[in-house]
Amino acid sequence: MFAKKTIDEDTWSDLEDALISADFGPDLTDEVVAELRGLVKRFSTTDPVDLKRMLREILEERLARLDPTLTLSDRPAVVLVVGVNGVGKTTTIGKFAKFLTGYGRTVIVGAADTFRAAAVEQLATWAERGGAQIQKPQQQGQDPASVAFQTVERAQRDGIDIVLIDTAGRLQTKSGLMDELGKIRRVVEKQTTIAEVLLVLDATTGQNGLAQAQAFIEHAGVTGLVITKLDGSAKGGFVLAVQEKTGIPIKLVGQGEGIGDLTGFTPHVFVQGLLD
Numbered sequence: 388m389f390a391k392k393t394i395d396e397d398t399w400s401d402l403e404d405a406l407i408s409a410d411f412g413p414d415l416t417d418e419v420v421a422e423l424r425g426l427v428k429r430f431s432t433t434d435p436v437d438l439k440r441m442l443r444e445i446l447e448e449r450l451a452r453l454d455p456t457l458t459l460s461d462r463p464a465v466v467l468v469v470g471v472n473g474v475g476k477t478t479t480i481g482k483f484a485k486f487l488t489g490y491g492r493t494v495i496v497g498a499a500d501t502f503r504a505a506a507v508e509q510l511a512t513w514a515e516r517g518g519a520q521i522q523k524p525q526q527q528g529q530d531p532a533s534v535a536f537q538t539v540e541r542a543q544r545d546g547i548d549i550v551l552i553d554t555a556g557r558l559q560t561k562s563g564l565m566d567e568l569g570k571i572r573r574v575v576e577k578q579t580t581i582a583e584v585l586l587v588l589d590a591t592t593g594q595n596g597l598a599q600a601q602a603f604i605e606h607a608g609v610t611g612l613v614i615t616k617l618d619g620s621a622k623g624g625f626v627l628a629v630q631e632k633t634g635i636p637i638k639l640v641g642q643g644e645g646i647g648d649l650t651g652f653t654p655h656v657f658v659q660g661l662l663d
Contacts, residue, residue, distance in 0.1 A: 392435075393433045393434075393435070394427060394432070394433050394434070394435055394438055398435065398438070399420065399424070402420060402423070402438075402442075403416055403420055406419060406420070406624060409622065409623050409624035409625075409661070410590075410593045410594070410622045410623070410624045410625040410628065411624030411625075411627065411628055412594060412624070412628045415624070415627065415628050415631060416624075419442070419445060419446075422445055423438065423441055423442060423445065426441050427441070439662065442662065443658055443659075443662055446627060446654075446658045446661070446662075447654050447655055447658045449627055449630075449631065450626070450627055450630065450637075450654035450657065450658065451654045451655075453630060453634070453635070453636035453637075454636055455611075455636050455637060455638050455651065455652040455653070455654070456638075457583060457611070457638050457639075457651070458582050458583055458610070459487075459492075459549060459582055459583070460582075461579065461580060461582050462546075462548060463495075463539065463542040463543060463547055463548060463549060463550045463579065464548065464549045464550070464582040464583075465539060465542075465549075465550045465552065465575055465579055465580070465581050465582055466483075466549065466550065466551050466552065466581075466582055466583045466584075466585060467552050467554060467568070467571065467572070467575075467581060467583070467584045467585070467607075468480055468483075468551060468552065468553055468554065468585050468587060468613075469554050469556075469568065469584060469585070469586050469587070469603050469607050469609065470556055470586055470587035470588065470600060470603065471556045471557060471596075471599045471600055471603075472556035472557045473556070473589070474556070474587045474588060474589040474592075474596065474600075474615060475587060475589060475615040475616060475641070476553065476556060476587045477506065477509050477510050477513055477553065478513055478615075479587050479613055479615055479639075479641060479649065480496055480510065480513060480514070480517075480551050480553055481510075481512075481513025481514060481516050481517040481519075481646060482513075482517065482641060482646055482647070482648060482649035483517070483551060483613075483639065483649055484496060484513075484514060484517030484518060484519035484551060485516070485517040485518060485646045485647060485649070486639075486647075486649050486650070486651075487548075487549055488517060488518035488519065489647075492548040492549050493520075493546075493547045493548045493549070494517070494518070494519035494520070494547065494548065494549045494550075494551060495519060495520040495521065495522060495538055495541060495542050495545075495547045495549075495550055495551070496510060496514040496517075496519050496520070496521045496522070496538075496550075496551045496552075496553065497521075497522045497534055497535050497537070497538030497539075497550060497551070497552040497553065498510045498511070498521060498522065498523050498524060498534060498553055499531040499532070499534040499535045499538075499552050499553055499554055499555075499571060500531070500553045500554060500555045500556070501524045501527075501528055501529050501530070501531050501534060501555075502528070502531075502555050503555075504527060506553070507523055507524060510553055511523065516646050517646065519551070520541075520547070522534060522537055522538040522541055525537075531554065531555065531567055531570075531571055532567075532570045532571045532573075532574040533574075535552050535571045535574055535575055536574045536575070536578065538550055538552060539575055539578045539579060540578065543578065543579070552571065552575070554567070554568055554571060555567060564602070565602060565606040565607065568603075568606070568607050569606075572608070581608075583610045583611055583638075584607055584608050584609050584610050584611075585609070585610070585611050585612070585613050585638065585639070586600055586603050586604065586607070586609045586611070586612050586613065586635070587613045587615060588600060588612060588613070588614055588615070588629060589615050589616050590614050590615065590616050590617040590622040590625050590626070591616045591622060593622060593625050594625075594628070597629055597632065597633070604633055604635065609633075609635055610635070611635065611636055611637070611638035611639075612629060612630070612633070612635050612636065612637045612638065613637075613638065613639040613640070613641070613649075614626055614629070614637055614639075614640045614641065615640075615641040616641065617640050617641060617642050623657075623660075623661040624661075626640070626657065636652075637652045638651070638652055639651060639652060640652050640657070
């Protein structure tokens with residue numbers, strides 16, 4: 388598409404196909420192509436190199452409209468991690484702990500998804516790999532809010548910098564799940580402010596995953612998105628599509644299976660990887 392000598396109707400058709408296949412979605416694809424057509428006309432260019440540069444600038448500008456900075460200045464900084472089961476929430480918490488300990492921060496993880504015994508053990512494994520301490524339920528099926536309370540209490544007592552609280556991703560009813568999250572929030576806010584509520588989304592599920600997570604966006608006070616399983620550019624468009632659709636900034640991206648594969652989100656670097 389960009390290797391051609393000139394910009395013709397085939398170029399536009401190829402560009403549309405590429406954006407759709409990268410999971411930009413039809414609406415965003417139409418918007419980006421229309422904006423590009425306008426720029427090409429305005430600057431009277433027929434050079435595909437110009438087209439690629441303009442595309443990069445449009446994507447960077449759109450992604451940079453929202454601030455990707457993590458707000459973690461409080462001590463302890465409490466982060467609630469939410470999302471439907473199966474998106475990689477547990478592994479993301481382990482990777483996030485590793486990311487934070489790599490910057491010299493001390494981290495404790497609260498296992499407040501108490502409805503699944505296996506979830507607690509899996510989280511303990513990932514917390515250990517990430518160099519974090521863990522607060523487990525004291526008995527099977529303990530109230531999630533009380534686990535969150537104990538985690539924050541321990542962080543305050545021991546001078547731990549950052550608290551990551553794992554929450555349930557599925558209950559019998561959505562309202563039950565949101566009530567549970569609300570209760571966790573209220574309990575934590577009696578002790579300290581909540582620094583971030585991060586929603587984990589799986590890039591491979593694309594727009595379907597976003598639809599599943601809508602209840603969290605509507606009720607959980609989400610402040611940032613974490614996009615997992617973003618291997619290669621095949622689903623790269625989902626990153627921009629999800630930010631535009633939700634109005635919530637992407638703060639972390641996971642691009643592999645390893646413990647060190649979660650990084651902060653930088654629009655410029657991301658777009659470079661997407662187009663090169």
